[in-house]
Amino acid sequence: MNGLQDITVTVEEGAVGEPSAQVLAIASEIAGQLEAWLATGETASIDLRSLPMAPGDYQALKALLGEGEVSARLEALGPSDIYETAVPGVWWLKHRNANDEVMAELIEITDCPGILRTQAEDLSSAPGQLRERMQKATVEP
Amino acid sequence: MADNETLGEQLRRQGISRRSFLKFCAATTSLMALPPTMVSAVAAALEKARRPSVIWLSFQECTGCTESLTRSHSPTLESLIFGAISLDYHHTLQACAGHFAEHLRTEVIDKHPGEYLVLVDGSIPTRDDGVYSTIAGMTNVQILEETAAQAAAVIAVGTCAAFGGLPHADPNPTGAVPVSDIITDKPIINVSGCPPIPTVITGVLAHYLTFGGIPELDELGRPLMFYGDSIHDRCYRRPFYDKGLFAKTFDDAGARDGWCLYELGCKGPTTHNACATVKWNEGTSFPIESGHPCLGCSEPDFWDAGSFYNPLSAPIGDSSDWAAPAIAAGAAAGAALGLYGRRHKADAEARREPLTARDLEDKS
Numbered sequence: 001m002n003g004l005q006d007i008t009v010t011v012e013e014g015a016v017g018e019p020s021a022q023v024l025a026i027a028s029e030i031a032g033q034l035e036a037w038l039a040t041g042e043t044a045s046i047d048l049r050s051l052p053m054a055p056g057d058y059q060a061l062k063a064l065l066g067e068g069e070v071s072a073r074l075e076a077l078g079p080s081d082i083y084e085t086a087v088p089g090v091w092w093l094k095h096r097n098a099n100d101e102v103m104a105e106l107i108e109i110t111d112c113p114g115i116l117r118t119q120a121e122d123l124s125s126a127p128g129q130l131r132e133r134m135q136k137a138t139v140e141p
Numbered sequence: 142m143a144d145n146e147t148l149g150e151q152l153r154r155q156g157i158s159r160r161s162f163l164k165f166c167a168a169t170t171s172l173m174a175l176p177p178t179m180v181s182a183v184a185a186a187l188e189k190a191r192r193p194s195v196i197w198l199s200f201q202e203c204t205g206c207t208e209s210l211t212r213s214h215s216p217t218l219e220s221l222i223f224g225a226i227s228l229d230y231h232h233t234l235q236a237c238a239g240h241f242a243e244h245l246r247t248e249v250i251d252k253h254p255g256e257y258l259v260l261v262d263g264s265i266p267t268r269d270d271g272v273y274s275t276i277a278g279m280t281n282v283q284i285l286e287e288t289a290a291q292a293a294a295v296i297a298v299g300t301c302a303a304f305g306g307l308p309h310a311d312p313n314p315t316g317a318v319p320v321s322d323i324i325t326d327k328p329i330i331n332v333s334g335c336p337p338i339p340t341v342i343t344g345v346l347a348h349y350l351t352f353g354g355i356p357e358l359d360e361l362g363r364p365l366m367f368y369g370d371s372i373h374d375r376c377y378r379r380p381f382y383d384k385g386l387f388a389k390t391f392d393d394a395g396a397r398d399g400w401c402l403y404e405l406g407c408k409g410p411t412t413h414n415a416c417a418t419v420k421w422n423e424g425t426s427f428p429i430e431s432g433h434p435c436l437g438c439s440e441p442d443f444w445d446a447g448s449f450y451n452p453l454s455a456p457i458g459d460s461s462d463w464a465a466p467a468i469a470a471g472a473a474a475g476a477a478l479g480l481y482g483r484r485h486k487a488d489a490e491a492r493r494e495p496l497t498a499r500d501l502e503d504k505s
């Protein structure tokens with residue numbers, strides 16, 4: 001055997017099949033949080049790294065929630081992939097670092113994840129930034 | 142970074158956008174095992190945080206703890222955290238040596254009394270006046286006492302610094318002791334594990350940086366946020382344990398179907414750590430997920446608790462690999478759930494107490 005590629009790994013059929021009890025528990029927590037949001041207006045989020053997941057649970061949860069209409073990519077300290085799942089108001093956020101390694105992974109129950117909005121702190125310098133860009137564009141050949 | 146600059150000012154000076162900062166805060170919050178609802182509180186605190194000086198002392202150790210940290214798979218986050226502390230002294234990482242290095246250490250003590258953090262990996266030899274490990278002509282005991290005297294807190298990184306670890310294992314030829322046996326008048330945070338999970342090390346640092354204090358600790362001085370649950374509490378194989386379905390060998394049908402590894406020696410029921418949720422290698426897996434029982438490396442005296450492959454219920458010394466003196470000095474692996482690792486040395490009778498998985502369940 002020369003390397004890792006020589007170790008045969010069989011991915012069992014139906015690995016993403018029936019969701020396990022753990023996946024169903026997370027899903028009902030999300031359902032409860034959606035109801036709470038409707039009732040009280042309070043949004044919520046779940047840190048996926050804080051949950052004990054068996055092999056295959058992650059994929060099963062992803063499959064269960066599906067993919068919705070919106071997806072966005074953020075470039076800040078590395079890429080982040082953010083999309084709304086097939087369930088309206090349930091967003092999946094995966095933050096990676098510059099080496100493409102996962103820094104955090106969250107599910108947010110909200111109408112729009114806060115990090116996607118233009119940040120007030122960045123907005124204050126926006127007019128100046130645009131003026132600077134205009135100046136550069138006209139002065140430089 | 143200017144000495145009095147806050148982390149927020151530092152990041153803005155480096156041109157880090159607000160979104161990047163929020164992403165950093167989301168990752169740090171997750172790192173500290175806090176609920177995501179805390180992100181804005183963490184952001185507000187980090188914005189104002191000031192960079193503490195850190196002295197890292199390495200004693201009787203294998204450098205595995207430093208390896209764990211520096212080879213961890215989230216370098217951007219780690220480097221940001223490390224950008225946020227001033228690591229002024231670390232044998233393996235510092236460029237300078239000899240008098241210059243020692244000068245840096247004493248300079249931090251003189252300049253920032255009561256403000257700097259001391260991180261220690263490795264246990265401290267005490268036998269024969271501590272001659273078994275010396276640095277710059279000082280024994281480890283002397284260097285630790287001198288450095289910790291003015292520190293804000295001491296973080297014992299790894300099981301050796303926290304509980305004595307491998308050097309402390311029977312027959313302990315160097316008289317190795319943990320930090321807490323030498324330093325008794327400072328807050329000590331034990332970040333045990335052989336090595337600790339890298340994100341747990343940075344999580345503890347991040348907590349200090351964010352909140353300026355030490356986190357809530359268990360009775361062994363470990364942060365509850367990472368060591369509050371046992372591996373068994375959070376193990377995804379637990380449903381098999383509860384049904385009494387145990388793998389008997391490493392290659393039987395049960396092992397292939399992911400059954401509980403209790404009978405193969407799993408120390409998960411008596412081990413407190415975050416492996417089952419935080420996991421290793423960028424969240425890929427943890428030993429039990431790779432088919433190997435938990436060794437219990439974050440607990441005191443794990444090395445003397447009998448074979449790694451004997452069930453917790455088996456008397457120590459079952460394995461012919463173990464010499465009689467080691468058995469006599471070993472901690473009681475057969476004691477009831479939760480007692481192991483609490484520095485209880487049960488008597489020989491208790492060590493032979495038969496304990497089945499069922500008994501264990503009844504007692505929990």
Ligand code: SF4
Pocket residue numbers: 372373374376377378379380382400401402403407408409410429435
């Ligand atoms: S004994 Fe070990 S493998 Fe079995 S459920 Fe507990 S921690 Fe998991």
